[in-house]
Amino acid sequence: MANNLLKGKRGIIFGALNEQSIAWKVAQRAHEEGATFVLTNAPIAMRMGEINNLAKETGSEIIPADATSVEDLDNLITKSMEILGGKLDFVLHSIGMSPNVRKGKHYSENNYAYYNQSMDVSAISLHKTLASCYKLDALNEWSSVVALTYIAAQRIFPDYNDMADAKSLLESITRSFGYHYGIKKKVRVNTISQSPTVTTAGQGIKGFTEFINFSEQMSPLGNAPAVACADYCVSMFSDLTRYVTMQNLFHDGGFSNTGVTQQVIEKFGE
Numbered sequence: 001m002a003n004n005l006l007k008g009k010r011g012i013i014f015g016a017l018n019e020q021s022i023a024w025k026v027a028q029r030a031h032e033e034g035a036t037f038v039l040t041n042a043p044i045a046m047r048m049g050e051i052n053n054l055a056k057e058t059g060s061e062i063i064p065a066d067a068t069s070v071e072d073l074d075n076l077i078t079k080s081m082e083i084l085g086g087k088l089d090f091v092l093h094s095i096g097m098s099p100n101v102r103k104g105k106h107y108s109e110n111n112y113a114y115y116n117q118s119m120d121v122s123a124i125s126l127h128k129t130l131a132s133c134y135k136l137d138a139l140n141e142w143s144s145v146v147a148l149t150y151i152a153a154q155r156i157f158p159d160y161n162d163m164a165d166a167k168s169l170l171e172s173i174t175r176s177f178g179y180h181y182g183i184k185k186k187v188r189v190n191t192i193s194q195s196p197t198v199t200t201a202g203q204g205i206k207g208f209t210e211f212i213n214f215s216e217q218m219s220p221l222g223n224a225p226a227v228a229c230a231d232y233c234v235s236m237f238s239d240l241t242r243y244v245t246m247q248n249l250f251h252d253g254g255f256s257n258t259g260v261t262q263q264v265i266e267k268f269g270e
């Protein structure tokens with residue numbers, strides 16, 4: 001279902017690791033809608049090589065960048081403009097990683113070096129990306145920057161650990177930079193708060209399978225799949241959403257506004 005919604009638009013897509021990645025689906029949908037873009041991921045993620053298949057499929061070049069390194073980001077953004085032949089119209093930030101989650105730490109006993117890494121990789125990297133674009137004047141007027149987040153920024157989900165704090169910071173950076181970039185150049189910055197989704201990052205969370213089933217039953221429309229998230233990202237990159245900025249947009253089948261569902265309540269009568 002292609003409608004040329006992104007015809008002539010240029011962008012950068014962070015975070016496509018494998019076919020399950022949300023960023024992978026966004027790249028496929030953006031390509032179908034006529035966009036050209038550069039794919040990027042951390043140098044360590046490149047070694048798995050899967051991203052080459054996506055690059056071939058979408059006719060994209062790949063530039064490795066550690067999203068915590070300002071030097072890497074400056075290089076990525078400068079080279080992307082050269083490759084794509086002009087300033088950019090959209091950026092997808094689809095990056096998350098917590099060493100505390102990976103090592104199974106309890107929230108009350110988190111390691112602070114890891115904690116800093118979680119913030120840097122999962123949240124401050126958005127600030128660094130926007131700051132680099134701002135400095136290099138890399139974004140056209142009415143460009144759209146989207147970062148992916150999760151409702152643990154607003155409500156407690158115990159096993160999400162310090163990723164919850166990182167997502168709160170990510171959403172705050174979205175509002176703050178959205179203000180400054182809006183004033184400077186009418187650039188829009190938003191987060192999309194996605195349902196739990198089966199991906200490498202998602203499956204790193206303890207009890208993920210039980211949790212995804214719970215979420216499915218707590219969402220009137222069911223969990224939103226990754227492809228539907230990609231559709232939403234495409235609509236946010238398009239000119240049809242030009243006045244949406246500084247928002248956290250729930251893409252979760254109604255989970256965020258549901259107190260309880262009949263399906264869940266019935267389980268307590270068993």
Ligand SMILES: NC(=O)c1ccc[n+]([C@@H]2O[C@H](COP(=O)([O-])OP(=O)(O)OC[C@H]3O[C@@H](n4cnc5c(N)ncnc54)[C@H](O)[C@@H]3O)[C@@H](O)[C@H]2O)c1
Pocket residue numbers: 014015016017018020021022023041042045065066067068093094095096097121148149150193194195196197198199200201202203
């Ligand atoms: N899967 C879910 O349940 C879910 C739900 C809501 C939001 N999200 C968010 O969606 C985004 C994408 O995650 P995903 O579920 O597609 O998983 P994923 O594991 O496919 O993607 C995470 C990406 O972050 C990249 N990354 C990690 N450290 C990096 C660094 N230093 N520099 C550059 N890239 C780095 C990884 O290489 C990977 O490509 C994340 O922000 C995640 O928190 C996921």
